Amino acid sequence: MAKKFWPYNRKYFPELQCTMKSPVNPLPNRTEISQLGEFGLIDYLTKNIRLQNSTSLKGVGDDAAVIAADNRQTLVSVDVLIEGVHFDLSYTPLKHLGYKAVAVNISDIAAMNGKAEQIVVGIGLSNRFPVEAIEEIYEGMMLACKRYQVDLVGGDTTSSHSGLFISVTVIGKAKQEEICYRGGASVGDLLCVSGDLGAAYMGLLLLEREKAAFKANPDMQPDLEGYDYILERQLKPEPRTDVVEMLKQAGIKPTSMIDISDGLASEILHLCKASSLGCRIYEDKIPMDAATLTMAESFRIVPTVAALNGGEDYELLFTIRQTDFEKVKAISNISIIGHFTEQSGIAEMVTTDNQLIRLTAQGWDALKNSEEDKKADL
Ligand code: ADP
Numbered sequence: 159m160a161k162k163f164w165p166y167n168r169k170y171f172p173e174l175q176c177t178m179k180s181p182v183n184p185l186p187n188r189t190e191i192s193q194l195g196e197f198g199l200i201d202y203l204t205k206n207i208r209l210q211n212s213t214s215l216k217g218v219g220d221d222a223a224v225i226a227a228d229n230r231q232t233l234v235s236v237d238v239l240i241e242g243v244h245f246d247l248s249y250t251p252l253k254h255l256g257y258k259a260v261a262v263n264i265s266d267i268a269a270m271n272g273k274a275e276q277i278v279v280g281i282g283l284s285n286r287f288p289v290e291a292i293e294e295i296y297e298g299m300m301l302a303c304k305r306y307q308v309d310l311v312g313g314d315t316t317s318s319h320s321g322l323f324i325s326v327t328v329i330g331k332a333k334q335e336e337i338c339y340r341g342g343a344s345v346g347d348l349l350c351v352s353g354d355l356g357a358a359y360m361g362l363l364l365l366e367r368e369k370a371a372f373k374a375n376p377d378m379q380p381d382l383e384g385y386d387y388i389l390e391r392q393l394k395p396e397p398r399t400d401v402v403e404m405l406k407q408a409g410i411k412p413t414s415m416i417d418i419s420d421g422l423a424s425e426i427l428h429l430c431k432a433s434s435l436g437c438r439i440y441e442d443k444i445p446m447d448a449a450t451l452t453m454a455e456s457f458r459i460v461p462t463v464a465a466l467n468g469g470e471d472y473e474l475l476f477t478i479r480q481t482d483f484e485k486v487k488a489i490s491n492i493s494i495i496g497h498f499t500e501q502s503g504i505a506e507m508v509t510t511d512n513q514l515i516r517l518t519a520q521g522w523d524a525l526k527n528s529e530e531d532k533k534a535d536l
């Protein structure tokens with residue numbers, strides 16, 4: 159049997175170090191789910207949960223969790239992850255998968271300017287996976303829960319005959335006046351983005367490339383040395399709850415906000431549509447890490463394409479009033495990349511060579527082709 163491509167059994171991200179040799183092959187032995195049964199498995203996975211939020215009145219163990227109502231409004235969001243569609247277990251270590259499944263949900267609540275406080279987890283699995291595998295997923299989820307002070311208050315466990323399935327529902331809170339919707343920008347508002355863009359996509363391309371090389375020659379070790387940043391951005395994204403906090407501290411309430419899961423272009427168009435306005439951005443203002451630029455060059459991709467179309471960066475994209483310009487400038491790691499215009503639904507980019515290009519949800523056509531050529535190469 160071919161060895162599994164499982165690069166993250168290595169030194170990276172010590173906090174998410176895997177103990178398993180492959181998703182189905184724990185060391186030294188394998189515990190069958192049938193040995194514990196459904197209830198035994200649930201007990202085993204949830205026995206170490208300690209509730210952290212005062213709104214979590216009852217967690218795992220009853221027919222439903224109980225969450226306190228207070229003077230804030232409730233935000234709810236769900237994300238479903240399906241093996242082979244949303245993740246590839248040949249290079250996604252299970253702890254990372256658990257961490258990411260929770261992180262991306264917390265990001266959705268952050269994008270509403272709220273605070274995530276609870277999650278419920280639905281999981282579908284087959285006997286292909288041992289108890290140790292599910293435990294690793296939960297360890298990753300619990301780490302994200304601990305880091306972002308979120309309580310895992312319930313879930314459902316079921317069998318799946320077609321791969322692993324994870325559904326995470328997040329419950330958050332925000333004061334009514336604090337909530338930021340996608341619609342809400344005015345003409346002249348400044349478009350801002352946190353962190354840097356495109357790295358997660360570069361990490362994905364790297365993993366796909368190494369997977370292809372591994373398939374061609376299973377004895378070959380994946381070459382992932384020195385690529386920590388882009389790999390971490392792909393495998394272990396962090397929701398920008400810190401940005402929500404910094405904006406609050408600075409006395410800024412974004413006029414609109416969204417998190418970047420599908421790529422900058424697509425998210426800008428969502429803001430435009432919801433606000434019935436247009437937007438103009440400047441290519442030279444788009445923040446990108448040096449590691450992203452280097453990797454894009456080696457894949458012969460225009461780096462801006464990775465930022466516009468790549469997705470999974472989980473940065474926050476938001477608009478502010480021009481009067482908040484000085485305040486936002488004082489916050490580190492926020493870039494002002496453009497402004498809103500009257501041209502409803504039209505998003506444009508001024509390129510580094512001063513061309514005006516219309517953004518579509520897939521970026522723009524000339525570069526889209528080169529990106530697809532690149533993908534086909536993999
Ligand atoms: P019911 O039959 O009432 O749906 P379950 O037996 O599915 O109850 O669940 C029992 C308890 O365990 C509930 O509190 C539920 O929220 C929790 N639970 C079930 N599966 C999971 C899971 N995968 N992760 C966390 N909690 C779970």
Ligand code: MG
Pocket residue numbers: 313314315
């Ligand atoms: Mg149930």
